[in-house]
Amino acid sequence: MTQRTLLTGNAAAAWGARLADVDYIPAFPITPQTEIIELLAQWATDGTIAGRFVTMDSEHSMLTAAGAAAATGARVFTATSSQGLLYGFEVLYTIAGWRVPLVLVNVSRALASPITLEADHNDILSARDSGFLQIHTETCQEILDTVLMAYRLAEDQRVMLPVLVNLDGFTLSFTREPVELPAAAAVSEFLPPYQPHHAFIRGDRPMAQGAAVLGGAAYSYFRYQQHLAQEKALAVYEEIAAEFAARFGRYYGLVEPFQLDDAEYVLVMSNAFATKGKAMVQHWRARGVKAGLLRLRVFRPFPAAAIAAALAGRKAVAVIDQNLAPGLGGITYQEIAAALYDRQERPPLVSVIGGLGGKDISQGEFEAVLVALQQAAAGERVPGPWLLYTKPEQERMRTLLQIAGKEVQA
Amino acid sequence: MLRIRFHGRGGQGMKTASRILGSAAFRAGFCVQDSPVYGAERRGAPMAAFTRIDRVQIRERGAIVRPDLVVVADDTLLTDPAAQPLAGCDAESTVLVNSTRDEAALRQEVPAYTGRLLTADFTAVALATTHALASLSTALGVAAACLVGLSLADSLAGLDDELTESHMSMAQKEANRQLAQTVYAQASSWAPVREREDSRIAETAPLVEVTFDPPRLAGPSIYAVGNSPQRRTGNWRQFRPVLQVERCTRCWICFVRCPEAAISLDAQEYPVVDYDECKGCLLCVHECPTHAFTVEKEVR
Amino acid sequence: MSDPTSPELRAIKNLKQIAREEFILPGTAICGGCGGLAALRLAAKVLGPKTVFVNAAGCFTLLATFPYTPFKGSWLYTTMASAAAGAQGVRDALDVLIARGKVAAADDVEVVVVAGDGSTYDMALSATSGAIFRGLDFWYFCYDNESYGNTGMQMSSATPYGARTLTTPVGEHARAGTEHGKKDLFEIWRAHRPAYLATVSPRFPIDLTNKFLKAKQLRGPKLFIAHAPCPTGWLYDPELTADYARLAVETGIFALKEAVDGVVTHTYVPRRHRPVEEYLRGQGRYRHLFEPVRNEEAIHKIQEQVDRYWANVHETTGAAR
């Protein structure tokens, strides 16, 4: 029976694993992911779930155990964040190369140095070329629903790749919202048990997995197959999203258009801060500005066509990246610009960096972005990447530098 | 440009031979490139190394597919399907084979090959001068240098460059220099290899589109377990162990010690060597308490 | 764990009791005369076909080179640092799948890590410690060729004092080549109190076989360090692999022993040890100790280490010398 309750983003992720009836959960703690594994540990211990929970000695080991269990034929769930994702990085490519399905939740947290706790997306985006599919979420409900859909996607014969589900540390991980818990029976109809036909370890069906490959021709074939499977995943995702909507009444597209129909000025955002962007869009609309927002959701495979279709012909578009590639700029900006390149009606693009290390994006900063959008629409060049940073923030920073004994110019 | 390809087995020193040639050409003032290919195979397996020599900067990389000169470390490689030393060779190529057999005998093995085929027993020359099999690299490197028209002085300078980097004793180094002079004199009787007129690097092949395959195909997994004998590592062998049944006491020692599982026991518990797979490490020969194995030079 | 009363698990007394069936077939890319493969082949004869070898990057990664595998059982290549974690994932998954009726108990497999010393002694120490600490029911086969062999013979923390490698060359500041002593992995592992721990040598096949047979009766971590003479890296002729394996034991450099629940027994104690020089001499990696001038001090130091080890053994076991 469906049930409505208040859950944090972390708890919603754990509930996703619980409803997916996973067999195995290797874990390693890192703030802000801990609550996910704590809940699952409790459920595994008291028999609420049938899956086995094991604390590993590192994320590298955790991801290896996760991939190996998936390669054995189990449905596997695990979760990590920032430093942990990077610590296990080589294993991401390994698992994708094995072509085994699992769901890995990443709770975004900015990367050291300097070490910090709050969210930005350099961690998750570093994995964009790993072969994992990637879905970014905005609400606690969406986290739970996405974990369920991710298993369907990962285990589909046309895909057979692992999936990363992203949620923001603190702003979602520790934030409670009402969440509708689908009935277990309905979920098991949507998501039947995993039955591997290609990857298994068992006495009656021996096989070699992850064999060394020599020669670029063989390597090219296998690596390119990951790309072809990701491309297929776009259509497979749409099927799954439609079925999910039919069963549970909530639809999640590859991207989420928000008040886009007649929008002239568009913000492109992802994850939890997209909520703030939506509020601004409503605020601007009330003022008569035709604003809209495009939220990036499925990030791998990259839905270039859907994005280009949503943005083509707008007066101006601001891509707000909550990440930074030093020496280049915003990461999603690059990808969106590339998606628009071959379109006739390319809108002017403004590259904005905001919310690094969990820094707030205030109303004033959004207003400044709107001004920049209007300038860009009028044919002015807005140089990017443009870091959103307020005067009080700068003043406070100067004080901190002074306290740290540094020579700050007045 | 001159393109020279060396074929040998891991451990036979063909990488060094390609470097001796490279260093010699470099000493002579040419633009040079040399590189070995690394495969999965270890010591004993067929391998190749490449040297390119030109007057101008070399704008090629990787394997040489249309060689001017091919140097083959021993004649068992000539028809080896893994080594394929004659791949890309044509009427304008020169192939130099280290062998005890003469040109006519070798030609019978490779009837399709129309280019020049030179042969000499470099192993015998090397052993006579240095008493070390490892000096085959010196012999073949210098022979190649002579064949591409480099002077004796440059060849020796190139050899010296390689020798300084090795852990050889002074006496061995001197013996290698001696060997180089002998081989150079011998190779001088052959006409030098000339550059090709046409500068095509390789034949062109049509392109195809790679399309989606289901996951059973699309990952580096293997369902045909235990299929490695298809690789036939017997082609690594330079010497073969041959059982003299009358001396065998059926003690099982060779069967137990062969790392490769290339020895099985027949119904009477006599060892049977699987020559398709035996790599010729000769451990069984060394370990047999009654010396029941003899060693024969491999001929294919 | 197998039924300990089963006659197949009784200790063997002579060579002819070794299984004739092969579980690792020929045709691999491994060097001819590889001591590590010789040991693994014998181990596989006890483990049988229902086995998955979980591998860390090293020479043996090339055993399964697409599209070929020499194994009759399964294979899973992981990474250099995490084969033991891979074993954990496989073992746990099988346990759960069997418990949940998704895999038949008869289709269970032995989970066996195959990793080199560089992986085991260095990068994978954490993952392996974790698996042993968790009491994982698995096997660990470390073939110790005392170097990073696959990358061409560089120093690992298993490289013994006095051996030359490509990253511990001989020179003005390091006349012995490798100046560190070999890490004592046996004792590190023993401190974890695994169910079973042993050293094995390919040249002592009965001892090797019996150790695997004994371990087969136990549940929990079953750990093996195999002496793995390596013609390619140690620079000697491949036919001499068994000789060097024998000399390592007869000189006392490599001690054959086991530890059940932490209690150590030496399974072969030579009456008189041969001088270490007999083992060192002839291996290219030790040549600088003898040529061009003899490095008496280094040779003596190696002998002394061996003597001290065995003096300690005799003292603690009270065994006659």
Ligand SMILES: Cc1ncc(C[n+]2csc(CCOP(=O)(O)OP(=O)(O)O)c2C)c(N)n1
């Ligand atoms: C993370 C990582 N670092 C480095 C390597 C390169 N590497 C591959 S095999 C190897 C040596 C492994 O040594 P060992 O475990 O002793 O096995 P052996 O090669 O001797 O068989 C190294 C360093 C790697 N594969 N992965």
Ligand code: SF4
């Ligand atoms: S080791 Fe020698 S005597 Fe023993 S079985 Fe083999 S060939 Fe026969």
Ligand code: SF4
């Ligand atoms: S030479 Fe002997 S020991 Fe070596 S692979 Fe051949 S049969 Fe086995």
Ligand code: SF4
């Ligand atoms: S390098 Fe040594 S350990 Fe590696 S395969 Fe060759 S002989 Fe075996």
Ligand SMILES: [Mg+2]
């Ligand atoms: Mg090693």
